[in-house]
Amino acid sequence: MENPKDSSNKSKSSESTELIGFDIDEFEKSINNGDFDYDLAINELFCEKPDYESGMERMVAAAKKGNQAALNWLVSAGIRIVIPEVLWNRKNIQRCISYVLTFCREYDAGPHAAMARFFRGLICLSGQGVAKNEELAIHFLKQASEGPFLDELGNNIGISDEHNGRDLINIYLDVLSEKVATDDNDGEYWNLNDLGRLLCNGLNEYWPFLFIDKYFILSLRLNVFIKSGEYSLAEENIDSLLKNIRDYEKILFEPFRDLLFQQVKLDKANQDLKAKESELEETMAMFAHKFRSPLDAIIYNTTHDNQPGLYTEAAQTMRGLLDVFSIISTDETVLKTRLQQDKQGTCNLMAVFGTTLDMIMLHLLSVSGSEKIQQHYMTYAKAQGLCDAGIGRKSWDEDFFELERKLQGDWEQTYARLLTESADLDARLHWLEQHFFKLELIGFDSADIHFKEHGITASFLTILLNEVMVNAFKYYSSEDKQPVALEWVEQDGYQVLSCRNPSIQDERTMIKGSRKGHTFLSALARKTECQFNKPIPADNFVVEFGIPNELLLNK
Structure with missing residues (x-):
């Protein structure tokens, strides 16, 4: 049985806790795990009138108790000395971190070794850009604490002399002191006011370092801005720095203007090179793509009628396309000149359209082209009662593959028969309307444009018509069978080819x-x-595609 006295004591204890207004156990826990110190540190460091010295003492105390938030803050603030806050949300932040590591490796010996090793240690401790490695971080920080620490003239300073670079390193050694074999002077630091201000605000017109460390840190920081690719920020930073340093120091930092200019120039050259490489790749891809139409015509002719005329037509078309693509990939200025010189001949827009239409149809009606025009087979089957009018694309794919293949073969043969019989353009357009859509041809027969058959202009126009018309077939969709309008018109000094076709998002x-x-x-x-x-x-x-009059008209 419970002792009534014990019960009374528990009741009084509970009442006392309620009167105080907080949980004593939780409070003690927050003191022991550093949460209390961390919260006070943040309040003191970022209030209206910061107390940097007291705030830093509390932040270090919290971190030494194993408080992860305090340690993370200290590490992050240290790295932000050379990688400013403004860059952390930019796309190239990993490039900046990698650059800091590379830069610091190059200064692992000599007068800048202490700061170089310090920043390497912080990045290893953070796990940013590299695998987090506390043991390696401690190694670099311990090495950094060995100096050298130099005065304004490059002489070693004494143990008792103030040196903010050494103090900054010692803050982190003190935080990790339980895991570091320390010497007598390791972990000692005095000027927490300056260092707290630095870690809270970064290098914003305030650099609490002697010249050697100051030059290293500012140089690294400026290089980080440049390497980030944020050139406007880099320029602002250089301008701000040059306004706020001593005159004799400016000679050391003025070259960063030239470095920024050269970097911008180099990036522009690289971008232009990448654009040209991409353009060449796309040209080669389109070259292969445009060859498919005449190639499919040759393949069909080989397996069916073996008409010599079709072989000749396809081969000459391919030769003309090869000519255009060859010029485009070498010297485009030649293409303009060749177009301007090709303004007489027996060929015209109607002839190029007719030839291109036939090549396109034999390509799209082939087995390999059937997926591009699948909606037309399905629409035709519904209209002819060959399948239920309510089926969708998924059902068509799963249940009507054989019907689609039969339609593909029938359409390919019937259109090829038109070519064998030398059917005129009206007959081919009529067939097109029955199986696909009505194609309204506007302005082609009245355009006063002439050029050599299979010459550069004919090939150029074939490429345009092929691209525009194939897309019309591929993405056409209209429940009420609206027509496709292919128009040629003169407008504001240009010969304009336009194509209007109904479509839906699904296609x-x-x-x-x-x-x-x-x-x-x-x-x-x-x-x-x-x-x-x-x-x-x-x-x-x-x-729409507009061609300058001077490239086509003989005026």
Whole structure:
């Protein structure tokens, strides 16, 4: 049975705790684990009138008790001396950390060794950019504490002389003192007011170091800004530094302006080189892509009719395309000149359109092209009652593969038969309307543009028409069978090719190719001073490409 006296004492104890208003056990725990010191430190360091000395004493005390928040704050604040706060949310922060490590390795001996080893130790302690390694961090900090510590003239200072660089290192050695074999003077520091101000605010026009350490830290910091790629911030930092240092020091930091200029120039050159490499890759990809249409025509002809004329047409088209791509990948200025010189001949827009249409159809109607126009097979099957009108793409894929393959074979043969019979353009467009959509051809027959058959202009226009028309087939969708409008018009000194086709998001989001066609057209426009803006995806999809009159018109 419980002693009534004990019960009475417990009751009084509980009442006492409630009157005090806090849990004594939790309070004692917060003192022992450093939470109490850490909270007081933050309040003292970041209040309206900071007490840096008292705040730092409490922060160090908390960290020595194993308080992780206090240790993290000290480590982070130390690293931010050379990697400022403004850079930590930028995309290149890992590059900055790696650069600090590389920079400090290069100064592992000589007058800057102490600071170099100090920052290496902090980064190892933080685990930022490298694996966290407390043992290695202690090794670097212990090495850093050995100096050298130099005065303004480069002479070693005495043990009793003040030196903020040495004191800064000793703060961290003191925090880790339980894990460090210390000498008599390890872990001693005096000027907590200056060091607290530094760790709280960073190097903002306040540098509490003697010249040797000051030069190392400021040089590293400026290099970090430059290496970050944040050049506007780097320039601001250099300007601010030069305004706030002594005149005789400026000669040491002025070269950073030139370094920044050279870095910006180098980055620009690298970006241009990458852009050219990317452009060349895209050109080669488009080269292969544009060859598929005449190649599929040759393959079909080989396995079916073996018409010599179709072989010749496809081969000449491929030769012309090869000519254009060869010029684009070497010297684009030649392309403009060649276009300007090709303004007479028996070929015109209608002829190029007809040839391009046939090449496109034999490509899209092949087995390899069927995935690009799958929605057309499904729409046709629904309209002809070959499948339920309510099925979706998933059901079509799973249940009607054989029907799609049959339609593909039938369509390929019937269109090829039109070519065998030399059907005129109206007959081919009529077939197109029955199986795909109505294609409205506007302005092509009235354009006064002439050039050599299979020449540079014909090949250039074939590339444009191929890209624009293939996309119309791939992404077309219209429940009420709206037409596709392909138009040629003169406008503000340009010959403008435009294509308008209805579409829906589901078709546009499906991957039906490399999706680099518009990127290639942008590059082609840039090389020939044409006009092309990447179109915005929309249900009423419009693409336009403007060619300067002087490249096509004989005036």
